[in-house]
Amino acid sequence: MRVALFLTCVNDTLYPDTGRAVVKLLTRLGVDVDFPMDQTCCGQAHYNTGYRHEAEPLARHFSDVFRDYEAIVTPSGSCGAMVRELYPRLGERARAEGRGDGLARALAPVVPKTYELTEFLVDVLGVTDVGAYYPHKVTYHPTCHGLRGLGLGDRPRRLLKAVQGLELAELPGAAECCGFGGTFAVKNAAVSAAMGVDKVRDAEATGAEVLCAADNSCLMHIGGTMSRLGSGMRPVHIAEILASTEEEPAV
Amino acid sequence: MNSRERILGRVRRALADVTPDERPYEQAVPRDYLRAHGERTAGETVDLLAENLADYRAIVHRTDAEELPTLVMRLLAAHGSREVLVPPGLPEEWLAATDAVRVPDAPADTAGRLDRVDSVVTGCAVAIAETGTLVLDGSPDQGRRRVSLIPDHHICVVRVPDQVVSSVPQALERLDPARPLTWISGPSATSDIELDRVEGVHGPRTLEVILFG
């Protein structure tokens, strides 16, 4: 199976370790992973801030880059939701504006074959035990677009529970947003920061060392809050936990 | 142009995208929901009504035709009621045992007069088990809407199992929209202080329900 890694612009630039972890994990599971070098950004930030028309060429570019792969895997719930949930809407809106079916047709091929990482593991590869080893106490924060947009359900937690050595602590109020919300984090900084502090306090109450999530943009906000609060916890992307093995443990 | 025409014109212009061949109402609304939740015998439906009434702080009693007058008498006495408001068509025998003064609801009586009456006894049109609801429709045994509102103590007699339905959809089928309807689920209550429910505001603070059959 020829699988493309859609790493996302944020991960490519700021969190290359997550990308390396996805490659290591999928390779270990026998998947032939490619990273198309022309990939950039799915357009989510543009779309969600009100710049739908600026997002359209990015969506077209995404489709041009990824359309020939059998599956497109991304370690980001929100970017996955952008392609799966919102690309069809971009097409519909263009049609409603009298611009024909061109955009809808251009984007259609990538929509059904784009998967968030944990979805790809559980639904496509059919695995929950990925052979990982991670001897730490971890709590899991389900990010909003993964939880309510893609409907990831308990997939991430099933994967984490199968990790050797990992103790999973339930996060109180897990379903509540961490307060990142893309440009919301700066446009409504006070509310965003208050939500972040509450999320970190809830996470600390579990006694876990690590807060894990399937989206680095939320982790950037939560981690930045942890660091500012001098919390002993650290944020780790789920891919890095699932990639970790006894031979090559992640910290 | 008057405002009626102005508003209707705005509505029509706003709906320019709606084509005349849209599905009619009957096809536009799927009814993929239940007529009632769960299978129950008539007796179990009455039990559920009793349970849900009690859950919202109504006081539930069960009795038969022979004991009903005595029960009504005891409930009025226990409440210290000297006067009881009586809808015009309330069965005489329900009050046969009480010596409380019967106050008929005369149209000329002011709300202030009714406010001095201690209790009211009514029948009902239908009761809903799943929600613990009594519906009054102004029939002669229930009277005007104000009679079950102003006195602080309401005794409502439900004929079981005939007047009991399982669900809201079944209740609406039985009711006549042309009549003034009052749906009552427990004594008056409020959630306005810290979103926590407390009973007892403007409507009757004590609701007693007699399941009779």
Add this chain to the structure above:
Amino acid sequence: MSATFVGMPAFPEAAREAVRNPTLRGNLRHATHTIRAKRARAVGELSDWAGLREAGRRIKDHTLRHLDRYLEQLEESVTAAGGTVHWAADAEEANRIVTELVRATGESEVVKVKSMATQEIELNEALAAAGIRAYETDLAELIVQLGKDRPSHILVPAIHRNRGEIRDIFAREMREWGRPAPEDLTDTPADLAEAARLHLREKFLRAKVGISGANFMVAETGTLVVVESEGNGRMCLTLPETLISVVGIEKIVPTWRDLEVFLQTLPRSSTAERMNPYTSMWTGTTDEDGPRAFHLVLLDNGRTDTLADTVGRQALRCIRCSACLNVCPVYERAGGHAYGSVYPGPIGAILSPQLRGTGSEIDASLPYASSLCGACYEVCPVAIDIPEVLVHLRERVVEGGPAVRRGNKVLLKPAKGHAAERAAMRAARWAFAHPGALRAGQRLASRTRRLHPRTLPGPGRAWSGARDLPAVPPEPFRDWWQRTRGGKDGDR
């Protein structure tokens, strides 16, 4: 605090103040968390919730798509049942109609059932200007009225007040309006409810005019429905001689049977009860039972403008349950006043900028008052995709474009204050369309990484005022991939 919302600051400024208020934060957290868990239980009792939600959505959509027909049918049914129907294109006209109707009775006071529509048009202020005193009778509305405060929640307008604050307001203010609070008033909810009962009793018993809204209007029968808890609604709807109901045109359902859906979904979504204590249904007037005169004022006031927007019109499905407020993490921290409207929370953030337009600072800021977390959409009993409409309205703010205002087509200009953002978005789009440019930027960032601070000056403080920046890695992923061919050449 002023009783109106004119001149509100934009949401972020108002929210910043609210976040700093520990009492407010505590009150809101306590109340919203209490109701969240209860709602989940009440909804969980119904195995067919998804079917009810879908039916509710479709009933409302169908009604809105044929609203002209159903309005005419409703008018006919209400008239046939003995009511009189009035049409009000805007708040001013609705207030004028109601004021004239009250004047015609010769009365100078009215009792009111809680109604969002009359708050929206600021009817109490209009009546006061005409020398008519309006008494709010819902407990929370009473708290707001006595406290000279503003509502901050759709269902529980005084949610921002805790029991101690309510006790103080009652003890201080009730004497100004009528019967004073008992001398020994405590802050237990039961005592506070009792004080409201005593205070309002005399007003109910002497009232000649009642004013209400309605939760539903049934087109085929002309029936109006008011859903409530305390019995103040029943008092106002049945004891006065004249009843005036001011209702938004979107509150119609086609048939009697449609109530079977909403009478199941509304109570469970709003107060988390299987059924609210009292629901009143009336069809015109009834001989010797209730008001002798019934007037229905059908209110537009921006609703037809909202209807003209094919994406935004779904906001008109709202049945005002307030489940979206209770579950919203932004509402929980910012409080209702920050939204600058009688409609706060997620639904307010999409309703106010449509009813009023995006012209003011507060209305232009409301579409951004959300992290787009989607919790509101998940709980909405009529499936309003609030995040979708928020994003749509953001687009209207930054790009402008065609819209309808007061029934007229207008072309909106992009809002001021977004020029820098627009330029940044365009630049980012250009870079993302040119992978080489993106890569050059990434490399520059990596090469200068040791110089990067963990906090930012100037506008960047919006991020780094509360959060550290992530460290920039030594190389972007794509350089590693190209150097090692995805690790095949070794990881180093």
